[in-house]
Amino acid sequence: MRTLLLSLTLAGLLLSGCSPLPAPAVQPTQAQPAPPSPTQPPATPPQPTALAATPAAVPSPDEATPVAAPTSQGGSLPGGAIETLDPQAIIAATLRPDAPAWLIPADPELADMTRYRLDVTLAPDLSTLTGHEQIRYTNRETVALDVIYLHLFPNLWDGGLQTTDVRVNGQPITPTLPSGDDILGLPLAFPLPPGDSVELGLSFSIAIPAGEGVGNYGEFAYQEGVLALAHFYPTVAVYDAQGWRIETPSPQGDVIYADASLYEVTFTAPMNLTVVASGATLDHAAAGEGEAIWQLVGGPMRDFNIAASADYQKVSLQVGDVTVNHYYMTKDAAQGQAVLNWTIAALGLYQRDHGPYPYQELDVVETATSAGGIEYPGMVVVASWLYRDPNQRDFFQSATAHEVAHQWWYNVVGNDQLNAPWLDEALAQYSTYLYYLDAYGQTGGQGFLNAMDARWARVGHAAKPIGLPVGEYVNREYGAIVYGRGPLFLVALREQIGADKMTEFLRQYYHDDAWGIATPAEFQTLAEAVSGQDLDALFQEWVYP
Ligand SMILES: [Zn+2]
Structure with missing residues (x-):
C-alpha cells in the first residue's frame, strides 16, 4: 500500500532536481494521499551505528585527515609563485582509500590540473568576503593561449565582486571586462604554449546578498540563518573545441562548465559557525577574537562550495570508507534521519549500478535555496522549504536522490551544463x-x-x-x-x-x-x-x- 500511495503521490507533484526553479507559488489544491511515514526509510538502509548530533553554535569540523605538511614552493599571496600542497596530499585527503586506480588521476594528469589557492575571510556580520586567490593554470590545449578568462559569478547575482591587484606571473596587469562584469580577462604578455603553466593572482572582495529572493535562488546569499557561498571565487573558464567559453549562463540553469581542479582554501570565519565544504577539512583552529580558521582541500572536483550556519546539527553514518553527513537546521531535526537514510540508499544503489563514489565524504546540507536542491562536488544541498511542507515529501525524497546522482553525472563525468544540460x-x-x-x-x-x-x-x-x-x-x-x-x-x-x-x-x-x-x-x-x-x-x- 505504501508504494501504491507513493506512485499516486508522485504523479501529481512537481519534480525538479537542481534546476534552480523557485518553489511553486501555488500549492496543489487537490488533496494528496498521505505521504509515506516520515520515519519510514525508502528501502532497508543500514542502521546508523553512530548518531552524532552537534549542539548548535559549536563548530563541528569534518574529520581531520593527516596529510603531509604544506610545502612552500616560494612566493606569497597574492603575487608570485603559488604556495601549494603536494597534489598527492590533496587527493590523499579527498579521495577514498578504496578508490579504484582509474578514479585516481595519474601524476602527469594531476600535475596539469588547474590549482586554486584561496585565502578568504568572512566578516563578523557575514556581509562581506575578502581575500586572495592564486591559480596555476596549465595550457592543456593544442594551441597557444594569449589570455585566460575567469568567471566572476557573484556579479550575476546581486553580489558585487571587485578584484584588485591582478597579476600574471607576479607582474601587475590591467584585466579586461569583455562582456559585462561577470567575465575577467587576464591578457598574457606572451602566448602560453601548450604544456606550459602560468600563475595568476588577485585580491577580491564580495558583498554577500542577504534576504529572500536574492543571490541566484539563494545559492549565494545569507538568509534564514544559512550562509550559502556557491561559486563565490573567480573561476577559470573552459577552453574547448569552440575556444574560450565565457557566455553568460541562463538564469534557469546551472552555471558550472569547468575542468576538474585541485583546491586549497583557508577560510577564516566567526567561530560560532559550523562550516561545511566540498572536500576535506585538514585543520580547524581558533584564531583571533571570536574567529576560527578552517584549512580545507579538495580535488579533483569541478567547483568548491562552502555553506555555514550557527544553527547546523549533524547526523552521520560511516558507509565503508565513505562518511555520509547530513547537516540540518535545529527546527528541522525531525527530518534528520530520513534524509540521511535516503542519501545512504541512493549512494549504495548508484555505487552498485554506476560505479564507486570517489570521495571519503559526502555532505547533504539544508540551505534556504528556493530551488529543490543543488549539486556541488562532494556536497549537495536540499531546500529548507522541502523539510517543512509535508505535501512535498515525495519531491523532498526524489530531490535528495537526484542531487546525490549528480556526483556521478556532473562532477566525476563533467559536461557543458549551459549547452548540454x-x-x-x-x-x-x-x-x-x-x-x-x-x-x-x-x-x-x-x-x-x-x-x-x-x-x-x-x-x-x-x-x-x-x-x-x-x-x-x-x-x-x-x-x-x-x-x-x-x-x-x-x-x-x-x-x-x-x-x-x-x-x-x-x-x-x-x-x-x-x-x-x-x-x-x-x-x-x-x-x-x-x-x-x-x-x-x-x-x-x-x-x-
Ligand atoms: Zn539536477
Whole structure:
C-alpha cells in the first residue's frame, strides 16, 4: 500500500532536481494521499551505528585527515609563485582509500590540473568576503593561449565582486571586462604554449546578498540563518573545441562548465559557525577574537562550495570508507534521519549500478535555496522549504536522490551544463528512477515515470529535443523537456538496448569519462559501441533538433 500511495503521490507533484526553479507559488489544491511515514526509510538502509548530533553554535569540523605538511614552493599571496600542497596530499585527503586506480588521476594528469589557492575571510556580520586567490593554470590545449578568462559569478547575482591587484606571473596587469562584469580577462604578455603553466593572482572582495529572493535562488546569499557561498571565487573558464567559453549562463540553469581542479582554501570565519565544504577539512583552529580558521582541500572536483550556519546539527553514518553527513537546521531535526537514510540508499544503489563514489565524504546540507536542491562536488544541498511542507515529501525524497546522482553525472563525468544540460540532468533523473525501482519496486518505478510524463505534459508532450542549450527553452519548457522528457528518453534507450546493456553502458561511460568532460556525441558513440546497435534514429527522435 505504501508504494501504491507513493506512485499516486508522485504523479501529481512537481519534480525538479537542481534546476534552480523557485518553489511553486501555488500549492496543489487537490488533496494528496498521505505521504509515506516520515520515519519510514525508502528501502532497508543500514542502521546508523553512530548518531552524532552537534549542539548548535559549536563548530563541528569534518574529520581531520593527516596529510603531509604544506610545502612552500616560494612566493606569497597574492603575487608570485603559488604556495601549494603536494597534489598527492590533496587527493590523499579527498579521495577514498578504496578508490579504484582509474578514479585516481595519474601524476602527469594531476600535475596539469588547474590549482586554486584561496585565502578568504568572512566578516563578523557575514556581509562581506575578502581575500586572495592564486591559480596555476596549465595550457592543456593544442594551441597557444594569449589570455585566460575567469568567471566572476557573484556579479550575476546581486553580489558585487571587485578584484584588485591582478597579476600574471607576479607582474601587475590591467584585466579586461569583455562582456559585462561577470567575465575577467587576464591578457598574457606572451602566448602560453601548450604544456606550459602560468600563475595568476588577485585580491577580491564580495558583498554577500542577504534576504529572500536574492543571490541566484539563494545559492549565494545569507538568509534564514544559512550562509550559502556557491561559486563565490573567480573561476577559470573552459577552453574547448569552440575556444574560450565565457557566455553568460541562463538564469534557469546551472552555471558550472569547468575542468576538474585541485583546491586549497583557508577560510577564516566567526567561530560560532559550523562550516561545511566540498572536500576535506585538514585543520580547524581558533584564531583571533571570536574567529576560527578552517584549512580545507579538495580535488579533483569541478567547483568548491562552502555553506555555514550557527544553527547546523549533524547526523552521520560511516558507509565503508565513505562518511555520509547530513547537516540540518535545529527546527528541522525531525527530518534528520530520513534524509540521511535516503542519501545512504541512493549512494549504495548508484555505487552498485554506476560505479564507486570517489570521495571519503559526502555532505547533504539544508540551505534556504528556493530551488529543490543543488549539486556541488562532494556536497549537495536540499531546500529548507522541502523539510517543512509535508505535501512535498515525495519531491523532498526524489530531490535528495537526484542531487546525490549528480556526483556521478556532473562532477566525476563533467559536461557543458549551459549547452548540454540533459547530459547531467536527464541522467540524474534516470538514476532517481532506478532509486525508486530499487526502493519501492516496479510500482515505485512506474510512479516516478508517471511523474516524469506529467512533467512533460505541462508543455503538451511537445516533441522539443532534450539536447538544446538551457537558454533555448522558454518558460516551463526547460523543466518539462530536460527533466521530464529527458529521463523518458533514457528509459526508451534502455528498452531498445536492454536493461543489462544499459547498465553496462553507463558503467563504461562513468569509467571512460571520469574527471573529463563528455559530449552528447561521445555519449551516443559509446552507447552504440556497447549495445552493438545503430541508435541514430532514436537520438534523432529525442535528442537533436
Ligand atoms: Zn539536477
